[in-house]
Amino acid sequence: MKKLTLEEVGKLAGVSRATVSRVVNGYPHIRPEIRERVQRVIDETGYRPNLLARSLASDRSNIIGLVIPSGAQAVFTDPYFPCLTQGIARGVNTNNLTLALFMVHSEQEEERTILSILGTGLVDGLIVTSDNKGDVFIPELLKHDMPFVQIGRSLYSNQVYRVDTDNVTGSYLATKHLLSLGYQRIATIATNRNCSGDDRFTGYANAFAEYGRTIDRRLVAYGDYGLESGYHAMRQLIPQRPDAVFVTSDTMALGALRALQEAQLRVPDDIAIVGYDDLPPAVQANPQLTTIRQPIEQTGFLAVATLVKILSGEPPESHEIVLPVELVVRASCGAVRMNAVETAGQTVSYPVNP
Amino acid sequence: MKKLTLEEVGKLAGVSRATVSRVVNGYPHIRPEIRERVQRVIDETGYRPNLLARSLASDRSNIIGLVIPSGAQAVFTDPYFPCLTQGIARGVNTNNLTLALFMVHSEQEEERTILSILGTGLVDGLIVTSDNKGDVFIPELLKHDMPFVQIGRSLYSNQVYRVDTDNVTGSYLATKHLLSLGYQRIATIATNRNCSGDDRFTGYANAFAEYGRTIDRRLVAYGDYGLESGYHAMRQLIPQRPDAVFVTSDTMALGALRALQEAQLRVPDDIAIVGYDDLPPAVQANPQLTTIRQPIEQTGFLAVATLVKILSGEPPESHEIVLPVELVVRASCGAVRMNAVETAGQTVSYPVNP
DNA sequence: CTGAAAGCGCTTACAG
DNA sequence: CTGAAAGCGCTTACAG
Known part of the structure; x- marks a missing residue:
């Protein structure tokens, strides 16, 4: 042959x-x-x-790159990246492209990755999943006119095309849900490592503002999206006697649940909990965990669609696509106080625009 | 510029x-x-x-592909693929290669993917993660002389280079552990969807044979590696009154735990449970779940190393690399019967070669 | 509608 | 040790 x-x-x-x-x-x-x-x-x-010859002659490789920076340590533990990648892969297949995956493990590799991507003709464009504030890649990409779409938000968000889920509204809904149930001491486990963390704290604050309440700083603890950090943050919060806690990631929420369990606090009788992210296996294994569900797969798909438009010279009008999220209420979060018979163990979706 | x-x-x-x-x-x-x-x-x-020009002239793209077939639905829910990809990415970076990711979502895409990979000069070689018995890609790859390394085992295993974890020994250790603790009615939740499922059942059987025990077919239930299937399989097993269960994947083990919980059966007092796979977040959230830990990341890394050797014309002597696994004992599985003070909540590793 | 030819940016014998 | 030249397998104006 x-x-x-x-x-x-x-x-x-x-x-x-x-x-x-x-x-x-x-x-x-x-x-x-x-x-x-x-x-x-x-x-x-x-x-x-021969695709290489075609690419060379046509100055188009039809390869797009997906960059996962070293900051994203959660790659292992969090289905976020698999879901996103799945969506991106679907987009790539739909558009007859090839996907190159650039996973960066260390800072040295960052430099190496940039060099192997930029100016080598290998990729037509990039999808950059970087939600870290101190982003290394974006300025370089901008400087080299490399077309790209960012997933999430960063300091450069207003200069670039990006697609994201609505973190502010999601957290707002989560917090408002607890407020509307009458909880008085609603703590949060936040993170200040990245922009989505900021956005989620903003949502928390917005709900408090709407209810004319002020945030008690002693009820705000910080984690790094990891399970352990959720555990430690919760242990730190328990002495403050919160009656509810909004944990800004499900992975941390699992850690928090462990801390509550250790402290013999029952959910939701002693304390209500709302998570964020919807980690399939873990959350399904905790069918009581009320959480915010985000269309992650769709985010990836739309990022590719956006990149394709840019590459074809017809960039979308708006620089950003922000996808709606939904609150999924299950038994944990004061369902008992709501209507135990109707809601316990069930899934109730709240629309995004209340 | x-x-x-x-x-x-x-x-x-x-x-x-x-x-x-x-x-x-x-x-x-x-x-x-x-x-x-x-x-x-x-x-x-x-x-x-310009990498494309270089590739065209040198007849080497320095791109290797990672193929994830549609059979692998677990991509979302299981950290297996992220871990593997991480290892592969590390291998790729180490060897100055670029990774192309081919995720297949449907059967139609399978054909499309093969066509876009084979004979296009795009990739020098492939890593194929396909543990399904009815494998579509391997024969094609063989026919086209496309160099590749398989991860896992399949019907073609003896004809190809492959790297895998030691599923037989892992399951053997898990089962033997339960046998050695004196459990009498050790059920299993197996799967017959893929070769690793077969291997894990073999390990279960081997341990029984070693103890001169015969397998009670009523204590064997099947799932598809999904959480729900674990739940249903466990519900099916409960009436048979097992005193222990070896679940061949942690995802299914989480489902099984839910079923046990619903049935008001306490772990490990009423029934012991051992899982397989080590899903980081979920397992960490269930610190009682004894499980088999596999070096997945390393599997990916070694697959790349093997492929590199093949591409450089110096293929490894052995066609297969089988990596050792370890049993991680925690409180759930009859630790109480062992030595509650010493083992509860701790991690005890058993060596592979007992 | 079709072909001859230039060109994409590199590598690599082949001379010298 | 270095250069001129052929060649990798395509695309794409340009003629006709």
């Missing part, structure tokens, strides 16, 4: 290589009989065009 | 493009002053070679 070239296929079909190229690429103005003859040879020989 | 070519760099340095090429590629026999002069121009101009 030797590799054929356009030239050879042309010879077999009795036409020039240019004509074969046109047939392969679906160029319209070709005499039908010629097209068929060529197509038959292609089918019979199983000819496949 | 216009894109420079070798030719232009050569002009600036007063040498031919061939010489610049040799400097860029670290060719040894070059007069030092020339090398320096060229290198300076490269540094000053920020010249980066």
Whole structure:
């Protein structure tokens, strides 16, 4: 099964290589009989065009890169990245592209990655998943005119195309939910490591503002999105006697649950808890955990769609797409106080625009 | 920041493009002053070679592909793929390669993926993560002489290079552990969807054989590695009154735990449970779950190393690398019967070769 | 509608 | 040790 070239296929079909190229690429103005003859040879020989040669000649690789920076340590523990990647892969397949995955593990690799991406003609564009505030890649990409779409938010958000989920509204809904149930001492486990953490704290604050309440700083603890950090933050909060806690990531919420369990505090009788993120296996295993559900897979898909538009020279009008999230209420969060019979163990979705 | 070519760099340095090429590629026999002069121009101009052109000319893309077939639905819920990908990415970075990710979502996409990979010159080789018995890709790859390394085991295992974890021994250890604790009715939740499922059942059977015990078919239930399936399988087993259960995946184990909880059965007093796989967040959230830990990340890394060897024309002697696993004993599985004070909540590793 | 030809940016024998 | 030249397999104006 030797590799054929356009030239050879042309010879077999009795036409020039240019004509074969046109047939392969679906160029319209070709005499039908010629097209068929060529197509038959292609089918019979199983000819496949060399993608590298095509890319070189056309100055388009049809490869897009997905960059996962080293800051994103959660890659292992959090289904966030798998879901996102799934969506991106779906987008890539839909648009007949190839996906190159750049995972950065250390700071040295950051430099190396940038170098191997920029100016090498390998990728047409990038999707950058970086929610860290001190972002290394964006300035470089901007400087080199590398087309890209950012997932999440960063300091550069207003200069770039990005797609994100609505973290502010999500946290607002979560907090408001607890407020509306009458909880008085609503703590939060936040994070200040990244922009989504900031946004989620903003949502918490917004709900408090709406209810004319002020935030008690002693009821605010910080974690790093990791399970352990949720555990420690909760242990730190318990002495403050919160009657509810909004944990800004489900992974941390699982840690927090462990701390509550250790402290013999029952959920939701002694304390209500609301998480964020919807980690499939863990959350399903805790069917009581009320949480905010985000359309992560869709985020990835839309990021690709946006990048494709940019690459085709028809960038979208708006620089940002912010996807709605929803509050999924289950038994943990004061369902007992709401209506135990109706809600316990059930899933109730709240619309985003209340 | 216009894109420079070798030719232009050569002009600036007063040498031919061939010489610049040799400097860029670290060719040894070059007069030092020339090398320096060229290198300076490269540094000053920020010249980066066009990877596509290089690939075309050298017939080596330095891109390897990672294929995740549609059978692997667990991509979302299981940290297995993220961990593996992490290891592969580390291997790719270490070997100065680029990783192309091919995620297949449907059967139609399978064909499309094969076509876009095979005979297009895009990838030098592949890593195929397919543990399904009815594997679609392997025969095609074999037919087209595409170099590849398989992760896991399949019907073609003896014809291909592969790296895997030791599923048979892992399950053997898990089961033996329960047997050695004196449990009499040790059920299992197995799966017959893939080869690792077969291997894990074999390990279960091996341990029974070693103890001169026969397997009670009524204590064998099947799931699909999903959480729900674990739940249903456990519900099915409960009427058979097992006193222990070996669940061949932690995701299913979480489902099983839920079923036990619903049935008001306490772990480990009423029934002991041992899982498999070590899903970080979920398992950490259940610190009682004894499980088998596999070196997944390392599996990915070694797969890349193996592929690199194959591509360099020095394939490894053995066609398979099987990595050891370990039993991590925690409180759930009859630790109480062992030595509650010493083992409860602790992690005890058993070596693979007992 | 089709072909001859230039060109994409590199590598790599081949001379010297 | 270095350069001129052929070649990798495509695309794409340009003629006709």
